Amino acid sequence: MKKRTIPRIVPTLLITAVFLAFLGISFLTGYSPGLEIQKNFFDFSREMLLILPCAFVLIGLFEAWVKRETVEKHLGREAGPLSYIWALILGGCTLGPMIVALPVAYALYHKGASLRVVFTYLGAAAICRIPMTIFEASFMGIIFTVVRYAVSLPLVVLSSILLGNYLEKKEFTLRKEETHEG
Amino acid sequence: MLYLFIITGIVVVVSFFLDWKKTIMGLKIAARKLLHILPPLLLMIILVSIALYLVPEQFITNTLADGNRYVSTLIASLFGSITILPGFIAFPLSGILKAQGVAYMVISAFTTTLMMVGVLTFPVEKAYFGTKVALIRNIISFGIALCVACATGIVFGELFS
Numbered sequence: 001m002k003k004r005t006i007p008r009i010v011p012t013l014l015i016t017a018v019f020l021a022f023l024g025i026s027f028l029t030g031y032s033p034g035l036e037i038q039k040n041f042f043d044f045s046r047e048m049l050l051i052l053p054c055a056f057v058l059i060g061l062f063e064a065w066v067k068r069e070t071v072e073k074h075l076g077r078e079a080g081p082l083s084y085i086w087a088l089i090l091g092g093c094t095l096g097p098m099i100v101a102l103p104v105a106y107a108l109y110h111k112g113a114s115l116r117v118v119f120t121y122l123g124a125a126a127i128c129r130i131p132m133t134i135f136e137a138s139f140m141g142i143i144f145t146v147v148r149y150a151v152s153l154p155l156v157v158l159s160s161i162l163l164g165n166y167l168e169k170k171e172f173t174l175r176k177e178e179t180h181e182g
Numbered sequence: 183m184l185y186l187f188i189i190t191g192i193v194v195v196v197s198f199f200l201d202w203k204k205t206i207m208g209l210k211i212a213a214r215k216l217l218h219i220l221p222p223l224l225l226m227i228i229l230v231s232i233a234l235y236l237v238p239e240q241f242i243t244n245t246l247a248d249g250n251r252y253v254s255t256l257i258a259s260l261f262g263s264i265t266i267l268p269g270f271i272a273f274p275l276s277g278i279l280k281a282q283g284v285a286y287m288v289i290s291a292f293t294t295t296l297m298m299v300g301v302l303t304f305p306v307e308k309a310y311f312g313t314k315v316a317l318i319r320n321i322i323s324f325g326i327a328l329c330v331a332c333a334t335g336i337v338f339g340e341l342f343s
Contacts, residue, residue: 012221019228033235040231048227054190060212061197064204095186098300103215106310126298139277144286151333155326163318174311
């Protein structure tokens, strides 16, 4: 276990160290691109620090409360076409950016949702989050938004079915979450 | 943002009263998952902060505003793929683009790839789904975004004019 995790984290640590050194030097020398990147870095980090703990708490509670059978029944391999509707609704109600949808999709999968549903959910979370849609329609006009939905939603469902079926035929499974007891 | 805090707070409190053991378990799961995704997340934040510097908003606006609209659509979809903008910046930006006379299909390519394709979120996506699936999903999403752009072009009469 340890043998595998340590090398995987080393590149990230190295990059982070180089990056932080770059920020530090920029700060000392007043190198303006460095300062700008530094500002971006702190802004974005702050945003992530605000959003992610909430998102993960909700995901954690979902895992603790929702029974595997429930997810399997409604979103699993044997679930009917209704499962896609569920996936679209779930995606539409997802708050926050893609970075939040990814762990949710992963949690759904490990509760027994089929890959088709997982990909549909991800697509829906990307394109039809409800708050975002209202925002978009007010800036771009309702026709723009309607066209986007009308074209992208069927394509998302279709491609998710194809991709899900293909991967399931190849008996692909997502990596199990690594447990710390090894 | 505030809604997220309120909703999370309410959910935790309600959950705690219903079953505190489950709630603690859920919080533990949350902490473990968050810790787990931290390295790729850090990588992503670094990439984003550099990308935001290299491709500032002004640059996007200038590049898309002039030139051939088919070329612009392609460039817009590339911009959309490599940048991450929160919605509250992305849509006002689309509004500005529209006001500057940028074609609807160009804007559509930009916003759709912005939402669906994540080159910068790739480290995180890879951590969950593996390189292959993450790659396939992003390529499919890119294709869908181009379809949406074409459809928008047809509806607004820009594609063949």
